[in-house]
Amino acid sequence: MHGSAITSASGAIPIRIKNFLKVHSAQSARTGTSPAKGQLVASKQSVAISFPRTTSSRLQLGYFKDQAHLELLDPLTLYDCPPGFAIGEDQQCWEVDRSKYSLGKNAMVCQGGVFHRTLMDRCTPCPPGFSCHVEEKYTSWLTRCQPGSASYLGDAECVKCRAGYFCPGYMEPFWQPPLRRFPGWYESGYQSSTSAEVRKFRLQMQGYCGMGTYGRLYVDVIGRPGEYYATYNSTCATCPPGTFCYDVGIVNFQAYKCPAGHYCLGSDSIPVPCPPGKYNPFRGAMSSNACMTCPDGFDCETLRQKIEPELCPPGFICPFGRKKIACPAGTVNPLPGQSALEQCERCPAGYYCPNKAGKPKPCPSGTYNPFEGASSSTECVPCPLGFQCDTPGAVYYTNRCSAGGYCNAAGASPTLCPEGTWKPGYFGNSLMHCHVCPPGAQCKQGTTAATVEKCPRGSFCSSGLVVSCPPGTFSESSSLRSPQDCAPCEPGNYCPTSAKKAPCPPGHYCPAGQAKPIPCPQGTYTGSTRAKNRQGCLPCTAGHMCPGGTVVPQKCPPGTYLKVETGSDGLRKQEICAPCEPGNSCKDGFPVPCGKGYYSGPGQNDCDECPEGFYCPLEKTTKYLLRVYRCPDSHHCPKTGTGLLPLNVRLRQTMESPSRRLSLLRSRFGARRHLMEPLSSSVPAALSDPVPRKPVPCPKGHFCTRASANAVPCPPGTYNALRGQKDSSACLPVRAGHFCDLGACDSKEGNGQCSKGHYCPEGSTSSKQIPCPSGTYRSTEGARGVSDCWLCKAGDVCSPGSESPTKCPVGSYCPSGGYIPLPCPKGTISDKSGLQKSKDCEKCPAGKYCNKMGATVPTGTCKAGYFCESGATTSTPESFLCPENAFCIDGAETPSSCDDGSFIPWRGAADHNNCVPCPAGMYCKRVDSGPTVVKKCDPGYYCEAGAATPTANAAPAGSYAPEGSVQAFKCLPGTFTDATAQAECKPCAEGKLCSAL
Secondary structure, eight states: OTTOOOOOTTOOOOEEETTEEEOOOHHHHHHOOOOOTTOBOOOTTOOOBOOOOOTTOOOOOEEOTTOSSEEOOOTTSOOOOOTTEEEOTTSOEEEOOTTEEOSSSSOEEOOTTEEEOTTOSSEEEOOTTEEEEEETTEEEEEEEOOTTEEOOTTOSSOEEOOTTOOOOSSSOSSOOOOOSOOTTOOOTTOOOSOTTOOEEEEEEEESOOOTTEEOEEEEEEEEETTEEEEEEEEOOEEOOTTBOOOSSSOSOGGGGBOOTTEEOOSTTOOOEEOOTTEEOOSSOOOSGGGSEEOOTTEEOOSHHHHHSOEEOOTTEEOOTTSOOEEOOTTEEOOSSSOOOGGGSEEOOTTEEOOTTOSSOEEOOTTEEOOSSOOOSGGGSEEOOTTBOOOSTTOSOOOOBOOTTEEOOSTTOOOEEOOTTEEOOSSOOOSGGGOEEOOTTEEOOTTBOTTSOEEOOTTEEEETTEEEEOOTTEEOSSSOBOSGGGSEEOOTTEEEEETTEEEEOOTTEEOOTTOSSOEEOOTTEEOOSSOOOSGGGSEEOOTTEEOOTTBSSOEEOOTTEEEEEEEOTTSSEEEEEEEEOOTTEEOSSSSOEEOOTTEEEOTTOSSOEEOOTTBOOOSTTEEHHHHHHSBOOTTEEOOTTOOSOEEOOHHHHHHTTSHHHHHHHHHHHTGGGGGGGSSOOTTSOGGGOOSSOSSOOOOOTTEEOOTTOSSOEEOOTTEEOOSSSOOSGGGOEEOOTTEEOSSSOBOSTTBTEEOOTTEEOOTTOOSTTSEEOOTTEEOOSSOOOSGGGSEEOOTTEEOOTTBSSOEEOOTTEEOOTTOSSOEEOOTTEEOOOSOOOSGGGSEEOOTTEEOOSTTOSSOOEEOOTTBOOOTTOOSSSOGGGBOOTTEEOOTTOSSOEEOOTTEEOOSSOOOSGGGOEEOOTTEEEEOOSSSSOEEEEOOTTEEOOTTOOSTTSEEOOTTEEOOTTBSSOEEOOTTEEOOSSSOSSOEEOOTTOOOTTO
16 A cells, blocks of 8 residues: 555645655644544644544554654554554553664564664664665665655665655665645645646645755645545755855855865865965865965975965075975985975085985084085995094094094094003004003003003002002002012001001001001000010000900999909909909909908998998908998997997896987987987988988989988889879879989979970970971960961971971962972962962063063063963963964064964965955954954955055945855846846746846
8 A cells, every 4th residue: 555645534744655654734834733533633733633433443552661653554554663662461552672773563583774873872764765684683874766766664675666756875765744835735625616726736845956056946736525646846046156065965055164274176076285385274266366376485395385384494494485395415404494496405525415404414424524415324435544534514534543443444433542552553454453551551541652541559460460469568669660669568567558558556566567556455555666576565554454455454443343354374364443343442453352341332432431330350341341330239349349248237227218319329429420420421312321210211303222322213204293102003104294314203294395486295305306307386385286386378388396487488389288389380470579379470471481480570471483471381372373463573472463464375474475365255354462363355345456445345236246256157048137246136027038147
C-alpha cells in the first residue's frame, strides 16, 4: 500500500508512508476543538480529520508514554510504535532498553539497518535518506541516498523512488505536511461544498540547491479525490562574486563569504588565492583586483602571508609585488625586509655562504679561505702541517704552530707538549719535536724555551720529573738534579717539608733525619729547644706531673698528690694528681701523715687540729675515725689530744645529775663551751656536726638526701620554696614566663621574667629560652608560650627573636606574619615603605617596562613596534605587539592611528611611514587613539583604493553594490533598480520587461 491514495467519505486525503499515517485538518487547528469519536489524532502540531469507522474494524492505539503526542492508527491496519519504542503488554509504546532497538514493533538486538552512535549505549535506526551498511554487529558508517532514490527509517539500503513520490535524495519520499503557507495555495484539509474540489498545497524543503546556487526548493502537491501528484519548483539563484557556493543546499550565500587572502568569482567556483606577490587581508573579495601588491621587503607567498604580509626573512629579497627570491650561493643577506638583489652581499673571506644564506658560515677549525664569494665548505682550504688554524673563519694560515706544542694534523689546534718536555721553536708537527726537560729544571705542559722553570726548592728534577726530597731531608736551594743533592735534617732540628728545617721545639727531641719532633716521654720534660736525643729530656721534678711532651713540670693542685702507675717494665705508665688520702696532708704534692692529735678528710691540703671533746691517737686519723674517738663523760679530752685524761672523783659525782653536770662543765670549761655545742667552724663542712644536738633543716632551693653532709641545689629550671625537703621530687619547674638559669631557685618566679622577643615555657633555664618565631615579636617581658608572641602586622617584618616590628623596606611588601620582605613582582615598582600586599605595589607606568623584582624605578622605555600598558615586564611584550592598522613609536603607551584613507595591514609597525592606502572595497578612518578603523563600504556604495568614508561612491540607477563592493554591478535580466545607492535589484513586475532598465 506504499504510496497509494486513500479516499475517505469526508474527502480527506491522507498521505501514507510505510507504517506511519499523517493527516492534517486546518479546521481543527483553527478552532482548537477536540477530535470526535472516530477521528484520528496526529502530533501536537498536527490537526484532526474525519475518518469513517466500520463495525468490523478494530482500532488499536499505541501511545508515547509521556502522552505528549498521540499517534492514531488506521482502523484497517495494525500500526507500529515510533522508532525506539516497542508495544508493551498494556498496548502502549515504551522506550526500549539501551542495549536494544526497535523500529516500532518488538525490541530487538542491533543488526542491519541501524547505526551505533559513539556517545550512546544503544543502536539507532538508520535515518531516512541514508543507507546503513552492516559491518558485524553494528554499522560503521552512513551513506546518503542519491537523487531519485530514497529510504525509510531503519532501511539498510536506498531503493528507487516509487511512482507517485518525489525523491530529491538525502531524505524520505516527500510526504511531510505543509510547513508554510504561500499566496494562492490552500492547505490540505480545507472543507468545501464539493467533494470533487481540487485540493492543492505547497510543501517547502530547505537546502538542496546545487553547487554555485542558493535558495529553496518547493514541491507543489495537487490532490483530487482518489489521486494526487507533485511538481518541482525552485528559487535557486547563482551565488554572486565575493562568495563561494562550493556545496549543495546553500540557502544564505552570506555565510559563504570569500576568505581573506583569496578572491571569489561567484557561482560554484572555489576561492582563488591571490596571485604571487599580492595579498588581501579582508573577506569577500570579488575579483583579483581586490588583491593588493605586496610592498617592498615583505613576503606574500604562503596563504597566511597572503592575509598578513611578513617581513622578508634573512637570506632572501622580496621585490615589490613578486615572490621572495633566495640570495644566490656565495652571497649573504643578514637583514630582514630587504628587496633588492644588490642587498645580497658577497660572502666575506674566511666564510662560505650556501643558497638562502642569512648569516655567513665560518670555515671550520683547521681550514682557511682567503677569497670572497665562497658557496660551500669545500672551498675552505686545509691548513698545512706545522701551521695552526684553530679559530673558525680563518682568512690565512700565517699562524705557525705555537711554541710549546706541535701540529700533527692538517689544521688541527696545536697539541701541547706533555709535562716533563718542552719545545724551543715554533715549527713542530709531531711529538718528536718535544724534548725532555733538562736536569735541574721543571717543564709544565706546553713549556717553551722562555717558560722553562728552575726545579723548586725541596725537590730534585731528573728526566723531566719533579720529585720531593726524601723524608728527613731538605733543600733550601733550587735546581737540584738528584736525591743526593738533598741534605739530611741535622740533629736538634726537624724538617716539616722537604724545603724547610726548623729547631726542635721545647718538650721534644729530634735525632738526625727527623721529619717531625718526638715528644719527651711521660715523666720527663725539657724547656729548651734543639734537644738532639732522649737524654735531652730531664726527669720530672719531685711532686710534679710530666705527661708526654712536657715543657714545664706541672705542680699538683692543692689537696692532691702525684700518683704514679708503672708498667711491668718498671717504666712510668701513667701519672695523675690524685685527691689527698684521708689522714694525710699534701702541701708539696706528696702525702704526709697528719700525726697524732690531728686529722684530715679526703682531698684536704692541710691537717686539722683534733678538737676538744675528741682525741686523735693515730698517725693518720681520718675524719670518719674522729666520730669513733669521742671523749666519754668520765674523761677529759683537750685540744690536739692524743688520748683520754681522767676527771677527779668529786667532779664525776656531781656530774651524775645531768643538770648539775652541765652547769659544772660550763663553769669549768667556760672558754671551751664549744664542747657542749656542735663542732666549731674549723671542722670541715663535709664532716658536719660530730655530736649534733639538733639537725639543721635543708634550706630552700635545695634538697638533702639521707645522711647527706651537704644540701644539693635544685637543678636549673626548677625551684623549691620549702625547707627540709628530702629528694629531687621537691624541685618543681619554674612557672611559665620565668626562668632559673643557675639552679637553687627558692620561688616559682625563678631568677626573673623571660626577656623581650622570647618566650619561656614552664621549666625554662634561660631568659632567652626560645626566640619568638619568624613573623612574630614580643615587646614586653614574661612571655609564657608562642601564643604570647604577637603576630607581625601587615606592612612590617619580624625576624626570629624580634622585640619590635621593622618597617617593610621600599620595593617590597610584607603581609601579616611576614619575616622576609617579599619583593614587588615584575611589572610593578614601589618607592614607599610599609606596603602590606602585592597589590600595593604600583604598576609599571604605561610606555615603560619593569623586568626586575623589587624595583623602585622602571627599567626602561617600550621598544618601537610595541606599546606598553601599565604593568609591562619587557620592552617587547608579545601580547602588546603593535596591532594591525596602527603604529607604535618608542615608548608608546597606546597604538597610534594612520591618517584617513590609509592603514597598516601588518603588526609591529614602528612609525607612520608604514601606512599604505586603504584597499578597494574598504574605507579607513583615523581615530584619536588606537588602530585605524577599517571597515567595508556601506551597502549601495563602492569604495576605490584610499577611501576614507563608507559612502565614497553611490551605485547608479540600474546597478547595485553589496556591502564592501569595489565597483557597481549591473542588474541581471528580470531585475531592476530605479534609484541610486541600492544594495540589491528588485524583481521585475509580472508582465514587464526589465532588460533595458
